[in-house]
Structure formats: C-alpha cells, structure tokens
Amino acid sequence: MPFERRGFGRRFGGNLPKPVKVGEEYDVEITETGSKGDGIARIKNFVVFVPGSKKGDKKHIKIKEVRNKFAVGEIIESSETPVEGE
Incomplete structure (x- = not known):
C-alpha cells in the first residue's frame, strides 16, 4: 500500500478554501x-501582500x-462601515 503525502508540509493547498476572498475588506497590521x-500582513495565518x-x-x-x-490587498483610504478583520 503506497504512502500518500497529500498536503504534507502545506497549510493552504490548491483545492482547500482560502481564508480570504476577492473583494473582502480587513483591518490588518503590517x-x-x-x-x-x-x-x-497575515489573515488567519494566510500571507497578504x-x-x-x-x-x-x-x-x-x-x-x-x-x-x-498568498493574496494581494489594496489599501483603502476611507471606510464607512467597520469590518471584521484578522
């Protein structure tokens, strides 16, 4: 029986859901x-540039x-509603 190394050494793989989605907003510390x-920054241990x-x-x-x-975020200058972060 072969040994499978699925996901060994990886926290976020190709098909696993990511903790962030395009369009979501967060308050982060660099x-x-x-x-x-x-x-x-890191959101739930996921790298965001x-x-x-x-x-x-x-x-x-x-x-x-x-x-x-990883993900890429854009700085938002102003926000009207508070957003849940990290």
Missing part, C-alpha cells in the same frame, strides 16, 4: 516587508487577488 518592498505599506503600519485593505499561497 508585520514584515517582502523582498520586493511590499508590506506583508500590501503594496505601499511598511512594517508597523495599520491599514484597512481590500483583497484584489487570491492565489494558492
């Missing part, structure tokens, strides 16, 4: 800076793109 200079931010920033973002292992 905790790291990526190699290309983008800020990095936030261009135009830096470590220590607290931003309100909107998810623009979701990939298998």
Whole structure:
C-alpha cells in the first residue's frame, strides 16, 4: 500500500478554501516587508501582500487577488462601515 503525502508540509493547498476572498475588506497590521518592498500582513495565518505599506503600519485593505499561497490587498483610504478583520 503506497504512502500518500497529500498536503504534507502545506497549510493552504490548491483545492482547500482560502481564508480570504476577492473583494473582502480587513483591518490588518503590517508585520514584515517582502523582498520586493511590499508590506506583508497575515489573515488567519494566510500571507497578504500590501503594496505601499511598511512594517508597523495599520491599514484597512481590500483583497484584489487570491492565489494558492498568498493574496494581494489594496489599501483603502476611507471606510464607512467597520469590518471584521484578522
């Protein structure tokens, strides 16, 4: 009987539901800076790149793109309704 390594070492795989969706808004804290200079936040341990931010920033973002292992968020300048975050 062969041993299967399904999902071994991965938290978010190809077919698993992601904790964020395109269009959702979150309040996040930028905790790291990526190699290309983008800020990095985490939502339920899922990496979200936030261009135009830096470590220590607290931003309100909107998810623009979701990939298998990360998402990309856009900074929202103003918000009329509070949003559940992180």
